[in-house]
Amino acid sequence: MNIATLDLNLLKALDALLRTESVSKSAQRLNVTQSAVSHALKRLRDIFGDPLLVRDGAMMRATARAQSMREPLERAMGDIEALLTSAREFDPASSKRVFRLAMSDAMTVEGLPSIVQLIRRAAPNVDVLVETGGPVHSCRLLLEEKADLVLGVFPALPEGLRSEELYRDQLVCIVDAANPSLKNGKLTLQAFLDCPHVTVAPSSDSGIQLDDILSAMGMTRRIVASVPHYLAIPSLISGTDLVAHSRRKLIDVFRSASNLVVVPVPVPFPVPELIFMQVWHPRAEFEEAQIWLRDIVRRALAKGAGAHSKRSRKRC
Secondary structure (H helix, E strand, O other), rough: OOOHHHHOHHHHHHHHHHHHOOOHHHHHHHHHHHHHHHHHHHHHHOOOOOOOEEEEOEEEEOOOHHHHHHHHHHHHHHHHHHHOOOOOOOOOOOOOEEEEEEEEEHHHOOOHHHHHHHHHOOOOOOOOEEEEOOHHHHHHHHHOOOOOOEEEEEOOOOOEEEEEEEEEEOOOEEOOOOOOOOOOOOOOHHHHOOOEEEEEOOOOOOOOOHHHHHHHOOOOEEEEEEEOHHHHHHHOOOOOOEEEEEEEEHHOOOOOOOOOOEEEEOOOOHHHHOEEEEOHHHHHHOHHHHHHHHHHHHHHHHHHHHHHHOOOOOOO
């Protein structure tokens, strides 16, 4: 195959065909006739020496050869689009762009205010739309191009997405200062296990699963309440004998609740850190507006992390 003679429009057709596995849906996606897509498919079959799509009942299915081309082609198309859009100038002071962000509920409290403040100073006409959800939902929004940037902890990223570490955080325990299990400001492992617990539902939590750690040690805890996000925990702990784990940075947001005490998770080894990242689609790699947005997020959250490290770590 000679790339010099290849019609690059065929790559657009191939990308659509592999995404939809349908001539009619590809035609809709490309805004062309079905006949044009059928003709492109015939040419592609000749070029690759493979049928690419084969009939399977009423459906069409990609061949093994076509399936192997999906991800490389998506990355290539993303890089081409990013290269073309990178030439578009972006002026924050005059732009009326709307950026779509996705993040967890907790991050709307601990990170979003700093991000919006920096955006307002540099780009007063720029708007931000925020959708909340876990890492799987956020990545799906990126892949469907329904979000410009997603923020959070991502145990596993879909192949091809770009990412950058923003900051790290630690899991900590929080208890009411009057909890009788608290001895000299500390909580032993046995006391921790004996206490009734509040936890974040695993389906909503993108971080370290504490119960997996305890299970590996042959230990269990009694969970009396499971909540959808970390924001609900401080008010449930206050004035009770309950124990919960949360994130250090998030707990610092609730530092006005002076009756809550923060202690390390009492297990006999360091609990792994939580790594917070910003993640974007490869199509946004070189776009000036997206580069500007990622820099805003980087500076906003780095500033917050620095302030966090200087705070007292004894009480909220």
